[in-house]
Amino acid sequence: MAMADIARTAAVAEVAAPVLRVTDLQVAFQTPHGRVSAVNGVSYEIRPGETVGILGESGSGKSVSVGAIMGLLDSPPAEIGGHVYFRDTDLLNAPPAETRRIRGDRVSMVFQDAVTALNPGLTVGYQISEMYRVHRPGTSKRDALNKAVALMDQVKIPSARQRVRSYPYEFSGGMSQRIMIAMAIALAPDVLIADEPTTALDVTVQAQIMQLLTELREQTGMALILITHDIGVVAETADRVMVMYGGRVMESGPTAEVVARPAHPYTIGLMNSVPRAEMKHEKLRTIEGAPPVLTAMPSGCPFHPRCAKRQPECSRDRPSLQSVALGRESACHFAAEVLGA
Amino acid sequence: MISAITGGYFARRLLTSIIMLVLVMSVVFFADRQIGDPARMVLGTTATEDDVRELRERMGLEDPMWVQYQRFIVGMASGDMGDTFRYGISKPLNHGEIPDSRKTLPIAMDRLPPTLLLGGATILFSVIVALPLGIYAAVRPRTFGDRMVNVLSLAGVSIVEYWFALILILLFAVQLDWLPTSGYGTAAHVVLPALALSLRPIGRITQIARSSMLDELAKPYITAARGRGIPLRKIASVHALKNAAIPIVTTIGDETINVVTGVIIIETVFGWPGIGALTVEALAIRDVPLIEATIFLLVLMVLAINLIVDLIYTVLNPRVRFGA
Amino acid sequence: MTAETDTATEVVEERQARVTSRDLLVALARDPVVLLAVVFLVTLVFAATFAGWITPYDPLTPNIFAGRAPPLSTVSGLGGVEQFHLLGTDALGRDMLTRLLFGARASLAVGFVAVAVSGIAGTTLGLLAGFYGGRVETVIMRAVDAFMAVPSLLIALFVLFLIGGGLINMVLILAFVRWVVYARLARGITLSYRQSSFVEAARSIGASDMRIIFRHILPNMMSPLLVLATLEIALLILAEAGLSFLGFGLQPPEPSWGLMIARGREYLREAWWMITFPGLAIFLTTLSLNLLANWLRTITDPVQRWRWLI
Numbered sequence: 010m011a012m013a014d015i016a017r018t019a020a021v022a023e024v025a026a027p028v029l030r031v032t033d034l035q036v037a038f039q040t041p042h043g044r045v046s047a048v049n050g051v052s053y054e055i056r057p058g059e060t061v062g063i064l065g066e067s068g069s070g071k072s073v074s075v076g077a078i079m080g081l082l083d084s085p086p087a088e089i090g091g092h093v094y095f096r097d098t099d100l101l102n103a104p105p106a107e108t109r110r111i112r113g114d115r116v117s118m119v120f121q122d123a124v125t126a127l128n129p130g131l132t133v134g135y136q137i138s139e140m141y142r143v144h145r146p147g148t149s150k151r152d153a154l155n156k157a158v159a160l161m162d163q164v165k166i167p168s169a170r171q172r173v174r175s176y177p178y179e180f181s182g183g184m185s186q187r188i189m190i191a192m193a194i195a196l197a198p199d200v201l202i203a204d205e206p207t208t209a210l211d212v213t214v215q216a217q218i219m220q221l222l223t224e225l226r227e228q229t230g231m232a233l234i235l236i237t238h239d240i241g242v243v244a245e246t247a248d249r250v251m252v253m254y255g256g257r258v259m260e261s262g263p264t265a266e267v268v269a270r271p272a273h274p275y276t277i278g279l280m281n282s283v284p285r286a287e288m289k290h291e292k293l294r295t296i297e298g299a300p301p302v303l304t305a306m307p308s309g310c311p312f313h314p315r316c317a318k319r320q321p322e323c324s325r326d327r328p329s330l331q332s333v334a335l336g337r338e339s340a341c342h343f344a345a346e347v348l349g350a
Numbered sequence: 351m352i353s354a355i356t357g358g359y360f361a362r363r364l365l366t367s368i369i370m371l372v373l374v375m376s377v378v379f380f381a382d383r384q385i386g387d388p389a390r391m392v393l394g395t396t397a398t399e400d401d402v403r404e405l406r407e408r409m410g411l412e413d414p415m416w417v418q419y420q421r422f423i424v425g426m427a428s429g430d431m432g433d434t435f436r437y438g439i440s441k442p443l444n445h446g447e448i449p450d451s452r453k454t455l456p457i458a459m460d461r462l463p464p465t466l467l468l469g470g471a472t473i474l475f476s477v478i479v480a481l482p483l484g485i486y487a488a489v490r491p492r493t494f495g496d497r498m499v500n501v502l503s504l505a506g507v508s509i510v511e512y513w514f515a516l517i518l519i520l521l522f523a524v525q526l527d528w529l530p531t532s533g534y535g536t537a538a539h540v541v542l543p544a545l546a547l548s549l550r551p552i553g554r555i556t557q558i559a560r561s562s563m564l565d566e567l568a569k570p571y572i573t574a575a576r577g578r579g580i581p582l583r584k585i586a587s588v589h590a591l592k593n594a595a596i597p598i599v600t601t602i603g604d605e606t607i608n609v610v611t612g613v614i615i616i617e618t619v620f621g622w623p624g625i626g627a628l629t630v631e632a633l634a635i636r637d638v639p640l641i642e643a644t645i646f647l648l649v650l651m652v653l654a655i656n657l658i659v660d661l662i663y664t665v666l667n668p669r670v671r672f673g674a
Numbered sequence: 675m676t677a678e679t680d681t682a683t684e685v686v687e688e689r690q691a692r693v694t695s696r697d698l699l700v701a702l703a704r705d706p707v708v709l710l711a712v713v714f715l716v717t718l719v720f721a722a723t724f725a726g727w728i729t730p731y732d733p734l735t736p737n738i739f740a741g742r743a744p745p746l747s748t749v750s751g752l753g754g755v756e757q758f759h760l761l762g763t764d765a766l767g768r769d770m771l772t773r774l775l776f777g778a779r780a781s782l783a784v785g786f787v788a789v790a791v792s793g794i795a796g797t798t799l800g801l802l803a804g805f806y807g808g809r810v811e812t813v814i815m816r817a818v819d820a821f822m823a824v825p826s827l828l829i830a831l832f833v834l835f836l837i838g839g840g841l842i843n844m845v846l847i848l849a850f851v852r853w854v855v856y857a858r859l860a861r862g863i864t865l866s867y868r869q870s871s872f873v874e875a876a877r878s879i880g881a882s883d884m885r886i887i888f889r890h891i892l893p894n895m896m897s898p899l900l901v902l903a904t905l906e907i908a909l910l911i912l913a914e915a916g917l918s919f920l921g922f923g924l925q926p927p928e929p930s931w932g933l934m935i936a937r938g939r940e941y942l943r944e945a946w947w948m949i950t951f952p953g954l955a956i957f958l959t960t961l962s963l964n965l966l967a968n969w970l971r972t973i974t975d976p977v978q979r980w981r982w983l984i
Contacts, residue, residue, distance in 0.1 A: 079576075079577045080576065080577075081573050081576055081577055109579045109581065110579060111579070112576075112577060112578070112579040113577065113578035113579030113580065114579055117577070117578065118574075118577045118578075120570065120573075120574050120577070122570065125569070125570040125571060126570050126571050126573075126574035127571055127574070128571045128575065128589050128592070128593070129571070129593060130589075130592035130593040130595075130666075130667075131588070131589070131592060139578075139580065140578060143578075143579065143580050143581065143584070144579060189574075192578060193578075370819075370820065370823045373820065374820075374823070374824055378832065381832070381833075381836055382836075384836065385835075385836055500968070501707070501965075504961060504964045504965055504968060505957075505961055507908075507960075507964055508908065508912075508957055508960035508961035508963075508964050509957055509960075510912060510915055510916075510935070510953050510956045510957060510960075511916075512916065512919060512935070513915075513935050513949065513952075513953030513956065513957075514953070516935070516938075516939055516942060516949055516953075517949070517950070517953065519942065520942055520943075520946060520949075524942065524943055607825055608825065610825060611825040611826075611827040611828055614827065614828070614831065614920070615916055615919065615920060618920065619939075629831075630920055633831065633832075633835045633922070634921070636835075641832075641835075645828070645832065648825075648828060649823075649824055649828075652823065652824065652825060653823065656823070
């Protein structure tokens, strides 16, 4: 894969082999209206200690792509293709017993809405300690519960010892998210996937949760895949970013460079729609139109109906992901011009 | 973990149940007075008018209605629901020892243990069979196994219990001679009536277990649990079941109540000396005080089952427990 | 769990929003078991209605020469005429099949009429309780609670004891004990619609309360009501048979499936057919009704409505 080659020569120091490699991931769903493609040819890799941001609006395929990695999509209706290597194991094609041991243990995930992602009928202590009971057979109930308390301390839940026997509804949204994070990091995973971890939370709490995730990554050296629609969050935390639209990668590269000089009109649109301090009296520009519906994907470049720079060929030919600079790729016919502008 | 709030809740529920019991028994009391002269029923058609009048005096039937009603309510509260008209006198009933007392409530109470045994065995057996079936179907929706479970549970709900009971008797007692046709005493006696009674609860509990498990299995916390690598078996039996339990328990409660009425017929068919058979006998011989006593106990059982179900709710649902 | 899968399922569900009678027929054709159940029910209703033309025998006249003839036997009847009995005869020599057909009349009449009466009454009360709230609701729902506290069969048994059995009483009593299930369902759905936009819209153009209740809210609960009514017909057929079996329902010589089982019980050892066929008739009828209800529910189900039934 081209992207993998370029990543290898990227400015990021090559200290370790990639811990997770996604190659040509495809996800489609069978619906009464026929087969709809949700993720198309997504490839990337991530190294220990690295943070990769996957940026996109709802419907861009960003969540489905990690759902496939975590084995959360039922087939049918989902049809999944490509490979996801965790070290040497292909998570998409290995026997279920093997992948189940990796999921939750080596690769774990924090969900968007912790309030619905926690089991309302079980105590948080049970749910956290279950990680040890399931993945480390032989751990005693008492040990597991003590470890749960330690984890709750680690994610900064006050008076953890007392609250370990509480039920999820007794926690606020932010605290619930901390519990989800505690479960996800319980077994010191190599890869943590955070799917919109702050979307359901208040702004002040959002910052705390992001800080917690960053700290934990620094402490443990795990790789972090951060899925978000918020380019600000990506800019602050991710080493590299991948911008998705209509199930395809539009642009990827080191975050600092992408933010400074986007190579795709969609990325520019995303950045212009974020309010910034230096903008002062400038009008906030949103991208016109709405993201495409899966059942009615535009021909050619999926972004062309909303693109300010579209040309006739944009609706005819679908641009492929091309290298545009060192470690950077863009799927735009006019990437060079966009980058140069 | 039962807090003061739950305590208050239960005091309230208990009070409502008692009011309901008094209400139902009052209706029964006034309705019973409409079916004829109790003294005439006791003495039969051959008795003289004078005898009847004298007995009416003794039975307090000459008192104003509200005095009789008062006596009835006070008697009910103190566990005295009057003397039976005929039981042990003109037509000894068939089952069990004939008690010394002619008081109806002790007679009816004697019939309670066999009914509790039969009902308990039925519900226990039903739950043991139905829960795994329902869960099995829910984790494999739209498979052949699921369809089979669905059709079988519908068949269970559709069957005529006493007819099935008779077929069982014909097969296992008459043809094969494995089990006794009727009676009470050994474990073998429980098998056929419990089997006959359990078909409907098995069908209903299976259906509800399946549908509520399906509901739960579609929720985000199940997806999250899968993402944590928790085995499917454990997700179904712990994570989903814990939350699906409330409708299931409700159904088990409803079906236990249905068994309480189901015993009315099944006990008659199997000659089971329980409260259900006694109710039918009392109705058949128009023994008013005995009817009142049996209905009293049946309604009491139903109200008790409802209370127990409520108690189980508070254990299952942390929110109810804390009154949130 | 994710926006994308939600979109996919939304697309799936959208299609089920509007169910036409043509959709129902197409779906029925695809489900052989349910189709069979419907065919059975239609045949049964037809056969029960025209029982007098279908069978040459009379359901009530005994034939002392032909008592307890096994199925498929030919016996000589009055005047030496050869008579063939497909399902045998009962203790009094009456043709089983004939009595089953006339018994079906009683069962179906009790089931359909009692369900119609209780359904109309219960739905109306539930609609009023849900729509008006306040004291109307309190009174109606207290009555519902009281009825729910005592098992229906027990109430029915007691009232039959008071006023006596027979077809008309049976229908009235079963309707009297079962109206509550419709009231509960109708109230629950009405509550969820009371504040909805289409009710607000109807009110804003000056529609009367009765018009809103019966023209706007009622049509929206027809499919769950239909499913409930189908289940109830099955339940009441079972109840009628049970009460008649105990001797409190229909009275001999009226042909009733429950009574036939009761009589057959006395000849359990000698004449298996006397008990087997009426029981099978009830079983097949209720099973067909339950299959139909189950199928209707999955076809017309916007999931949340069913919460009110559990």
